[in-house]
Amino acid sequence: MNDGRGIKLENACFRYAENGWSLEIPELRLGTQSLTCIVGPNGAGKSTLLRLAAGILKPDTGIVRLGGQNLCGMPRRMIARQIGFLPQETPPLFDYTVEMVARMGRYAYAGWLGDLDVEGRQAVDAALAAVGLQAMRERPLSRLSGGERRQALIAAVLAQTPGTLLLDEPTAALDIHHAVSVMRLLADLGESGRAVVIVTHDLNLAAMFAERLLVLVNGRVIADGQPGQVVCNKVLRQVYGNDVLVVDHPETGGPLVVAQRQADAAERRDHA
Amino acid sequence: MPSRMRRSVWTLAVFFAVFFSVLALLPWIGAEHLEWTEIIAYVLDGQRTAHGLILIHQRIPRILLALLVGGALSLTGATLQVLFRNPLAEPWTLGVAGGAAVGAFLPQVFPALGSVCGPLNATQFLSLLGAGGAMAVVWTFARRAGTMTTHALLLAGVTLSIVCGGVVMLLVYFIAPFKVASFHRWMMGGLDVIGYRELLSMLVLGLPGMLMLASQAREYNHLAFSEEMASGHGVDVARVKRLTFLGAGLTTAACVAVAGPIGFVGMIVPHIVRRLIGFDYRLVLPCSFLLGGAVLAICDGIARTVIAPTEIPVGIITAVIGGPAFLFLLGKRTT
Numbered sequence: 001m002n003d004g005r006g007i008k009l010e011n012a013c014f015r016y017a018e019n020g021w022s023l024e025i026p027e028l029r030l031g032t033q034s035l036t037c038i039v040g041p042n043g044a045g046k047s048t049l050l051r052l053a054a055g056i057l058k059p060d061t062g063i064v065r066l067g068g069q070n071l072c073g074m075p076r077r078m079i080a081r082q083i084g085f086l087p088q089e090t091p092p093l094f095d096y097t098v099e100m101v102a103r104m105g106r107y108a109y110a111g112w113l114g115d116l117d118v119e120g121r122q123a124v125d126a127a128l129a130a131v132g133l134q135a136m137r138e139r140p141l142s143r144l145s146g147g148e149r150r151q152a153l154i155a156a157v158l159a160q161t162p163g164t165l166l167l168d169e170p171t172a173a174l175d176i177h178h179a180v181s182v183m184r185l186l187a188d189l190g191e192s193g194r195a196v197v198i199v200t201h202d203l204n205l206a207a208m209f210a211e212r213l214l215v216l217v218n219g220r221v222i223a224d225g226q227p228g229q230v231v232c233n234k235v236l237r238q239v240y241g242n243d244v245l246v247v248d249h250p251e252t253g254g255p256l257v258v259a260q261r262q263a264d265a266a267e268r269r270d271h272a
Numbered sequence: 273m274p275s276r277m278r279r280s281v282w283t284l285a286v287f288f289a290v291f292f293s294v295l296a297l298l299p300w301i302g303a304e305h306l307e308w309t310e311i312i313a314y315v316l317d318g319q320r321t322a323h324g325l326i327l328i329h330q331r332i333p334r335i336l337l338a339l340l341v342g343g344a345l346s347l348t349g350a351t352l353q354v355l356f357r358n359p360l361a362e363p364w365t366l367g368v369a370g371g372a373a374v375g376a377f378l379p380q381v382f383p384a385l386g387s388v389c390g391p392l393n394a395t396q397f398l399s400l401l402g403a404g405g406a407m408a409v410v411w412t413f414a415r416r417a418g419t420m421t422t423h424a425l426l427l428a429g430v431t432l433s434i435v436c437g438g439v440v441m442l443l444v445y446f447i448a449p450f451k452v453a454s455f456h457r458w459m460m461g462g463l464d465v466i467g468y469r470e471l472l473s474m475l476v477l478g479l480p481g482m483l484m485l486a487s488q489a490r491e492y493n494h495l496a497f498s499e500e501m502a503s504g505h506g507v508d509v510a511r512v513k514r515l516t517f518l519g520a521g522l523t524t525a526a527c528v529a530v531a532g533p534i535g536f537v538g539m540i541v542p543h544i545v546r547r548l549i550g551f552d553y554r555l556v557l558p559c560s561f562l563l564g565g566a567v568l569a570i571c572d573g574i575a576r577t578v579i580a581p582t583e584i585p586v587g588i589i590t591a592v593i594g595g596p597a598f599l600f601l602l603g604k605r606t607t
Contacts, residue, residue: 051500054503054504055503056500056503056504075508076503076506076507076508076509077506077508079506080504080505080506081506083504084504085500085501085503085504086501086504087498087500087501087504090497090498090501092496092497092498093353093354093357093359093496093497094496094546094551095551096493096496096551100493100551100552104493104494104497104505105505107490107494107505107506107507108505108506110490113490113554114490114554153501156505157504160505160506
């Protein structure tokens with residue numbers, strides 16, 4: 001593997017002054033697989049890790065490199081051309097239209113007044129086509145479903161034409177249909193040559209679509225590998241306790257995570 | 273896209289037309305009915321006719337000042353609403369105008385402060401300090417509380433305004449009780465100027481302030497989503513914030529130093545503009561300036577004619593019209 005590829009965290013440490021909680025990453029390379037999913041319990045530091053990788057947060061110690069260069073020294077515009085970042089969804093102050101949102105992704109390329117060149121317009125069109133919202137360009141966000149709104153925000157990231165996409169919970173609060181369609185879209189993007197990294201709580205969608213799975217607990221990476229290796233009772237019970245059980249997915253044969261009604265049921269069966 | 277561009281140009285043209293028709297029509301309305309013949313005699317022949325003096329040295333500078341101050345306050349309001357993520361933010365409701373008023377007022381009770389500081393006079397300089405101080409207080413308050421609710425921030429800002437008003441009146445009563453009536457008038461905001469000196473002095477601080485705010489028009493669109501999303505798009509968020517603070521402080525200080533704290537224009541005009549033309553700040557900012565100027569000039573027109581031949585401070589008109597609108601918007605957001 002070429003050393004310059006992707007985003008590399010070296011001895012990165014980020015500490016929250018309020019409570020002393022810290023995220024510590026001795027060494028991690030992101031953005032070299034088609035689709036990487038970061039999973040872990042609430043408060044494990046998933047979003048913090050993603051923000052460090054996007055250069056939104058600066059590590060207290062250590063370094064984050066993009067293509068070998070220190071991310072913190074780079075101007076935001078330069079970063080935005082290589083890394084697309086979508087934070088967790090917050091309601092916008094104003095009700096922008098889908099087209100306007102998608103065009104915002106071109107900030108890092110556009111001229112002073114935000115006028116787009118031919119390439120920019122093509123990127124916006126392609127981004128809207130990729131998420132399937134061409135027909136709704138003029139519609140305001142408030143008149144979209146939750147899934148469509150998420151797709152519009154993803155379109156803005158795609159319009160940036162970055163090599164790496166970092167998305168924080170792109171499927172949160174979506175029903176299973178919309179969640180699967182967003183994951184399919186991300187997996188397709190990954191296969192078309194971009195590297196997609198997402199934070200998610202949905203272990204099953206992660207196991208089904210990801211090429212690589214990263215498990216974060218209390219600010220440390222405790223497992224990193226293909227879904228088949230990571231999603232097993234041994235790893236998940238370290239994370240979630242004995243409330244989970246991994247079975248085989250009837251369609252794919254891959255791992256499927258289910259909850260248990262009684263926490264000790266699995267233990268009893270394992271001993272039997 | 274050409275059609276999009278054409279629509280923007282038309283929108284701007286309409287707002288410019290409103291702005292300039294106010295400038296063209298309002299000078300003819302007032303306590304004194306102006307005779308054309310006297311105006312022409314003044315302008316062309318240089319005769320010092322009374323009507324010519326009224327038009328050129330009273331009404332026109334006053335209307336220009338109203339256009340400038342109203343525009344500046346509305347522009348500032350539109351940007352503060354994004355920065356504080358609060359649609360009711362503006363220099364007055366955040367207490368920034370109040371802070372500027374305390375500063376602007378000091379040289380009047382302590383004439384020793386009235387020395388000239390470079391191109392600025394002491395009023396403007398201290399007004400700027402006051403605005404900066406108030407902004408720092410509100411911003412710290414907003415940050416400290418983290419995810420602070422809309423209402424708590426407004427409560428803090430309006431309280432700050434009231435405290436500043438109290439400080440001013442306290443100083444007046446202690447130091448210059450014979451000036452109570454005139455200062456009370458000033459605290460309500462007024463545009464009664466003669467000649468063009470105030471107009472020019474307002475531009476010293478106001479023009480750089482407004483240019484700073486206007487230069488970030490595109491960035492405000494991104495900031496309206498969230499700071500993180502704006503950063504992700506490539507916006508230098510820290511720079512936008514710095515420029516907004518500085519620009520809003522300069523502009524508010526310039527307005528308050530010349531016209532006193534005028535409330536509500538800066539809050540309501542951006543609302544009307546966004547309702548009319550949408551949320552693209554590249555248009556919202558210039559249109560807020562143009563409409564804000566027109567609105568304040570019209571309010572001032574009412575203020576100087578409603579009980580003619582005497583007049584009332586324009587701040588009373590904006591408060592009487594703007595206060596209920598503020599309450600209406602506040603109520604609408606709760607539900």
